[in-house]
Amino acid sequence: MDNDAEALISQQETTENLRRKGGYFIISGILYGFPDADSTSEIGIGGITIEISGKFKSQNIISGVNGEFSSDLFPSGEYTFSVHDPYGKYFQKSFKIKLLQDIYFPVFVSFLGKRRRKNFLRLREAYKYRIAGSVLTRTKKPISGVEISIKSIHIDSNLFSKLISKISLFPKREKDEKKTISIKLISDHLGTFFSGDLPNGSYILKCTDSNGKYKFSSKFIVLKGILPHIVFTGYDSSDLEELKKKLEERKEEAPKETQPTQERTEEKEVTNKPKTEGDGKESIEKAAPQTGQEKQREELNNIVSSEITETPEKTSFGQQIPKMPKEEAPPSISLSIRTPAPKTSDFQATPIKISETAAVPKIEIPVIRNAPIINIINPPTSPANAFSNTVMKGSSSMFNSGLKATGNGLNKAIDTANTGIRGAKFFFTAARTIAMAGTNPGIWIAAGIGILLFLLFFFFDGGGGFSLPEAKVARGNNMGGGGGAPPSGGPPSSALVSCPVVGGTISTHSFKADPGNGHCSISYGACDPNSRRAKSIDVPTGGENIILPTIQGQTANWTYVNHFQLQVTDCENPVNNSCGNELVFVNNIDNTHNWTLFIAHIGFTGMTPGQTYPSGTIVGSSAIDHVHISIGKDVPDPTSMPAGSTDLRSGWMAADAEAGMCGYTAIPPGGICPIGSLYCSPAYLNTFFNDPVVAQKASIICQRESGSDPGVINKNCGTNDYSVGLFQINLVAHCPGAYGAGAWGPQSCDNLLSLEKRNACEAQLLDPVENIKKAVEIYNSWGSFKPWSTAAACNIQ
Amino acid sequence: MKKTLMFVFATITIFILIFFVFCFLSGIKKTNNRNLIPFPTSIQLSPLPPKVQDRINISGVEVKDFTKNPGRIDSQKDVFITEGEEYRISYLAPFNHFKITIIKSPFEEIRQKAEQDFLKRLEITKEEACRLNVSESTPSFVDPSLAGKSFPLSFCSPN
Numbered sequence: 001m002d003n004d005a006e007a008l009i010s011q012q013e014t015t016e017n018l019r020r021k022g023g024y025f026i027i028s029g030i031l032y033g034f035p036d037a038d039s040t041s042e043i044g045i046g047g048i049t050i051e052i053s054g055k056f057k058s059q060n061i062i063s064g065v066n067g068e069f070s071s072d073l074f075p076s077g078e079y080t081f082s083v084h085d086p087y088g089k090y091f092q093k094s095f096k097i098k099l100l101q102d103i104y105f106p107v108f109v110s111f112l113g114k115r116r117r118k119n120f121l122r123l124r125e126a127y128k129y130r131i132a133g134s135v136l137t138r139t140k141k142p143i144s145g146v147e148i149s150i151k152s153i154h155i156d157s158n159l160f161s162k163l164i165s166k167i168s169l170f171p172k173r174e175k176d177e178k179k180t181i182s183i184k185l186i187s188d189h190l191g192t193f194f195s196g197d198l199p200n201g202s203y204i205l206k207c208t209d210s211n212g213k214y215k216f217s218s219k220f221i222v223l224k225g226i227l228p229h230i231v232f233t234g235y236d237s238s239d240l241e242e243l244k245k246k247l248e249e250r251k252e253e254a255p256k257e258t259q260p261t262q263e264r265t266e267e268k269e270v271t272n273k274p275k276t277e278g279d280g281k282e283s284i285e286k287a288a289p290q291t292g293q294e295k296q297r298e299e300l301n302n303i304v305s306s307e308i309t310e311t312p313e314k315t316s317f318g319q320q321i322p323k324m325p326k327e328e329a330p331p332s333i334s335l336s337i338r339t340p341a342p343k344t345s346d347f348q349a350t351p352i353k354i355s356e357t358a359a360v361p362k363i364e365i366p367v368i369r370n371a372p373i374i375n376i377i378n379p380p381t382s383p384a385n386a387f388s389n390t391v392m393k394g395s396s397s398m399f400n401s402g403l404k405a406t407g408n409g410l411n412k413a414i415d416t417a418n419t420g421i422r423g424a425k426f427f428f429t430a431a432r433t434i435a436m437a438g439t440n441p442g443i444w445i446a447a448g449i450g451i452l453l454f455l456l457f458f459f460f461d462g463g464g465g466f467s468l469p470e471a472k473v474a475r476g477n478n479m480g481g482g483g484g485a486p487p488s489g490g491p492p493s494s495a496l497v498s499c500p501v502v503g504g505t506i507s508t509h510s511f512k513a514d515p516g517n518g519h520c521s522i523s524y525g526a527c528d529p530n531s532r533r534a535k536s537i538d539v540p541t542g543g544e545n546i547i548l549p550t551i552q553g554q555t556a557n558w559t560y561v562n563h564f565q566l567q568v569t570d571c572e573n574p575v576n577n578s579c580g581n582e583l584v585f586v587n588n589i590d591n592t593h594n595w596t597l598f599i600a601h602i603g604f605t606g607m608t609p610g611q612t613y614p615s616g617t618i619v620g621s622s623a624i625d626h627v628h629i630s631i632g633k634d635v636p637d638p639t640s641m642p643a644g645s646t647d648l649r650s651g652w653m654a655a656d657a658e659a660g661m662c663g664y665t666a667i668p669p670g671g672i673c674p675i676g677s678l679y680c681s682p683a684y685l686n687t688f689f690n691d692p693v694v695a696q697k698a699s700i701i702c703q704r705e706s707g708s709d710p711g712v713i714n715k716n717c718g719t720n721d722y723s724v725g726l727f728q729i730n731l732v733a734h735c736p737g738a739y740g741a742g743a744w745g746p747q748s749c750d751n752l753l754s755l756e757k758r759n760a761c762e763a764q765l766l767d768p769v770e771n772i773k774k775a776v777e778i779y780n781s782w783g784s785f786k787p788w789s790t791a792a793a794c795n796i797q
Numbered sequence: 798m799k800k801t802l803m804f805v806f807a808t809i810t811i812f813i814l815i816f817f818v819f820c821f822l823s824g825i826k827k828t829n830n831r832n833l834i835p836f837p838t839s840i841q842l843s844p845l846p847p848k849v850q851d852r853i854n855i856s857g858v859e860v861k862d863f864t865k866n867p868g869r870i871d872s873q874k875d876v877f878i879t880e881g882e883e884y885r886i887s888y889l890a891p892f893n894h895f896k897i898t899i900i901k902s903p904f905e906e907i908r909q910k911a912e913q914d915f916l917k918r919l920e921i922t923k924e925e926a927c928r929l930n931v932s933e934s935t936p937s938f939v940d941p942s943l944a945g946k947s948f949p950l951s952f953c954s955p956n
Contacts, residue, residue: 035892043891066873066891144874144890145864186853189874189890445803448810674945677932678892704945707934709898711869711877711887714938721938728936767872790937794945 005215008243009235019073025102027052028070028140031063031083032190033090033109035683044068044142044190045090045109047687054079054099065687065769067190070140076100083109087692088553089683104134104231106192131195133230135187135207137214142191143234146209146216150195152181154202207232215240496692497631497655498549499662500599500619501539506662507626508538510654520645532598533644536630537655539662541622546602548585549661550615551595552692558585558597559612561639566600571624578603580623586638596638596651600628629662631655633693658693673794676703679710679726679768688772689779697785697796698775702726704790710768717749724762725771727778727788734774735761852920856893858928860919863888878918884911886918895931900939908933912950927953 031045044067052059056075063069082094090109097103131150135143181203185193207216214234235243509518511534520527520534527533548558562584571579582600589595603623607613630644635651642649655661675682680702682695689695705728706712714723722731722739732739732749738758742748752758765771778787785791851862864870869877874890883901888894897915899907911933916926927950937944 189893445806448806448813451810451813674947676945677947678889678894678896700945703934703947704937706936707896707898707944707947708889708932709885709887709896709934709936710871710873710875710889711880711885712898712900712936714936716938719938723938728938768875769872790944793937793941 005235005240008240008247009215011247012235012243020102023076024073025076025099026071027074027079027081027097027099027103028068028136029103029105029107030134030142030190030192031067031069031090031092031107031109034111035681037111042108042190047086048090048109049084049086051082051084052079053082064141066142068136068141074099083107085109086552086554086690087686088550104136104140106134106190131198131203131205131230133193133205133232135191135193135232135234137234137236138239142187142189143209143214144187144189144191145211146187146207146214146232146234148185148187148193148232149204149206149208150181150183150185150198151204151206152198152202153204155181155199205230207234209234213237496653497551497595497597497659497661498553498615499539500546500549500597500629501541501544501627501662502547504539504541504544504662506537506656507540509656510535510537512654513657527645528648530648531645532630532632532647532649532652535652535654535658536598536628536644537662538626538628540626543621545621546599546619546627548613548615548617548619549597551587555615556587556595557612557614558587558617560584560607560609561586562641563609564641571601573624575603575624578623581605582628582641583607583619584639584641593634594638596630596632596635598628598630598641598644600630601626629655631659631661633691653693673700673704673790673796675699676708678708679772680706680708685772688776694779697791698727698779700794700796701785701788701790702772702775704794705788710771711766713762713766720744720749722749722758722762724765726768727771727775729765729771729774729778731758731761731765734778855888856929858921858925860921860925860929863919879914883907884914886911886915893930895929897931897933899933899935902940904935904940904943908948908951912952915950923950923952926950 031048031050032042033045035043044063044065046063046065046067048063048067050061050063050069052061052071052074054074054077056077057072059071059074061069061071076099079097079099080094081097083090083092085091089111091111092107092109133148135146135148137143181198183195185195187193209216213236215236216232216234508514508524511518511520511529515521515529517523518534519536519538520529520531548556550556560583563581565581566579568574568577568579580601580603582598583602583605585597585599587595587597599619601622601624602620605620607617607619631653632638632649632651633653635649637649641647653659675696676685676699678684680699682692682699685698685702686692686695689698702708705723706726708726710726712725712728714721714728720730720732723729724731732744732747735758738752738754738761739747739749740751740753742751744750765774779785785796790796851865852859853862853864854860863878864876867876867878868880871877876888876890878886878888880887883899884907885896885898885900887896887898889896895915897908897911899911901907912926915931916923919926921929931950933948933950934946935943
């Protein structure tokens with residue numbers, strides 16, 4: 001079976017090779033980050049929109065529950081990778097990728113507006129000598145719990161490794177350099193593994209699943225001097241069955257003799273590889289002679305090529321890599337290292353140390369924040385590609401400075417400019433011209449004028465050096481139309497809706513937040529506590545402008561749909577006999593979903609009715625000392641504006657207690673029950689309930705029903721229960737065919753019709769993801785959380 | 798006049814160049830990579846370090862390898878260490894978190910039992926246990942008054 005599996009996997013890898021050779025690649029990876037500010041462990045972040053856009057093709061992908069994502073096939077080219085969290089919690093700066101091979105990369109998403117120290121540690125760690133990678137299924141889902149063994153076959157004894165050994169986890173290596181290092185790692189919940197510090201040398205990696213569920217194509221790999229992000233692909237029995245079927249179909253369709261020449265050639269190359277034998281100390285025959293820089297480049301290509309067919313052999317600098325024991329030395333391997341492939345058809349990898357002076361023409365580091373990213377090296381064989389060698393590295397400081405570059409000379413500077421600073425290329429070209437000018441005064445003058453023009457261009461364009469992109473983005477919001485708006489609607493906060501008065505605090509709360517003195521309280525002047533007015537807040541403006549708020553930290557597009565003039569009796573302290581106007585804005589999410597915002601007591605506005613403005617746009621100034629704010633979600637007929645005290649439409653939220661506006665710490669919707677954590681956290685449930693408010697309610701219910709333990713079962717027939725998992729889905733009602741009529745009615749726990757069906761339902765709903773999905777299904781069918789008794793207990797609507 | 802103009806332009810150019818070169822160099826100094834080789838950045842996602850004699854390291858604590866012969870493991874790799882009639886102990890892998898769920902009353906009494914069992918099964922001391930991410934809870938069908946709340950291990954200091 002193992003042999004069959006190996007053959008099937010090998011065949012599949014060959015097919016993948018052909019696809020890649022055809023110039024079509026896949027971008028995949030995993031988004032991960034901290035679930036909340038206090039968490040110390042990272043999880044995959046689902047529900048985040050990833051936009052891959054390029055000249056030839058664009059695609060939006062939503063990261064899965066575990067944070068994984070995978071694109072369709074993309075032709076080679078340059079693409080922009082952007083991450084958008086619909087709830088505005090997570091952030092990752094967009095970056096460019098040169099797609100010349102399949103790419104897999106873990107992308108760290110950080111909290112919007114927050115930086116963690118750990119990010120900086122991450123940067124420092126990146127420069128140590130380590131082996132890292134991921135273990136994935138064919139569909140790019142992480143496989144955890146598999147064992148990755150790393151065994152050294154040669155440890156370098158150079159000064160650098162001695163230095164490393166002194167400061168690393170392997171101090172004894174200094175005394176005995178030839179002693180073997182053997183490490184076993186377990187892939188974590190994100191399928192990733194990480195070796196810790198290692199001395200420089202050659203290593204064998206092997207991935208095995210002790211449970212036997214997954215088979216891996218890669219028996220081993222020898223890496224020397226270069227440690228790319230390694231991706232092991234695991235095939236389970238269903239994958240192998242599928243591959244087997246495909247193979248059989250292919251054989252039927254195309255007899256062997258008509259198979260593509262290229263494929264057969266590859267197979268031949270693979271099978272002709274010298275098989276290694278012995279105890280690991282025997283020398284290995286040297287590969288076909290190659291010399292000079294060209295060889296070095298080719299070796300580099302080989303090492304980073306996507307499918308490495310490994311043959312232990314003598315390195316170019318004369319070190320001999322010992323042969324592996326027979327059982328560990330299959331004729332070939334095909335380990336996916338998601339880096340650009342060489343354009344040559346040679347897939348043999350030579351274990352080789354790449355020195356610091358290796359002829360990699362240029363390296364460009366795009367601006368990526370905190371993201372442990374992939375390695376991309378273009379084959380330096382083509383002059384066109386010589387400018388596109390790229391290494392992406394996670395770097396907080398890179399983000400802070402906007403852009404950094406590594407490498408030598410002005411060519412590097414030109415590459416750097418390519419990463420996105422408009423006009424920078426012009427500058428560096430001018431600089432190079434000046435450098436070449438020598439004593440020619442004409443060129444000096446021309447260059448000087450050019451640079452001055454360049455600076456003037458930046459000055460008038462509103463830029464400012466290397467941090468221009470962000471500055472321009474902020475400035476871009478000013479174009480919004482309603483007259484100079486600040487860059488955003490206030491700092492990001494945990495509030496659902498930001499405060500229209502920057503830094504504003506509430507002078508009169510909603511009835512819900514303050515039944516004693518809030519709107520519609522007896523002291524205020526009693527009115528219906530369910531009315532819009534009761535749910536409104538008053539915020540003193542202090543002369544500040546009023547701006548359109550953000551929702552969940554994200555920019556919203558508000559359409560100015562209605563307005564009317566308030567009467568002089570509509571406020572306690574009219575100014576110039578006026579209480580100002582009340583303006584209505586709607587952010588239409590779709591036909592039925594919207595956010596509705598009423599802002600009253602506006603004195604002057606430059607806005608035009610019917611126009612749409614982004615968050616942060618200035619609405620105007622207040623006519624009196626405060627503004628009166630109402631916010632609603634999915635308010636029916638949002639453009640109409642009945643009087644506040646009679647506006648009993650559904651959807652209005654207590655602007656402070658429920659929407660968290662203007663410095664008020666929002667209490668959970670339902671108020672009296674705690675919000676859940678872990679599987680029951682709003683962040684986790686947000687992925688499934690496509691509404692943060694609903695997710696928060698679901699969180700409370702989930703936590704109360706199960707305590708976030710996905711394995712809890714309530715088998716109390718005294719309450720007609722056989723309830724399972726996080727949301728305690730009652731199988732008596734939600735497992736068709738399992739229960740029949742009995743003492744409790746048509747579906748009664750005392751009449752089990754099919755144990756088999758119930759067991760199947762139970763097994764399914766013990767899975768946390770399935771359980772949440774079922775809860776979503778029930779919620780959607782009811783349109784509320786009424787089916788859960790907890791909803792009533794926690795006053796959840 | 799021509800010479801003066803030339804001199805002025807040349808001087809301005811030199812100063813501007815020095816300024817930008819300085820800016821540029823100060824920028825690259827910080828990220829100057831000694832390797833011209835692509836290098837994986839670290840992805841320290843709470844990896845489990847090498848197993849040492851049936852023990853694994855979680856949150857910096859060596860615990861008995863409960864992943865061997867577990868009661869059950871679900872699709873999220875959660876490990877259900879014990880699923881008894883009174884309490885349940887599980888390890889929620891995506892969160893690197895141990896969950897003790899009390900499923901029988903009285904809460905305090907069963908909680909003590911569960912905590913002792915937790916220490917025993919992981920073969921750790923109380924001090925070590927307090928370094929792990931552990932929370933205790935009870936569902937509403939067991940005790941509605943305590944449901945929804947999350948408790949730490951009773952012997953751990955609140956700080």
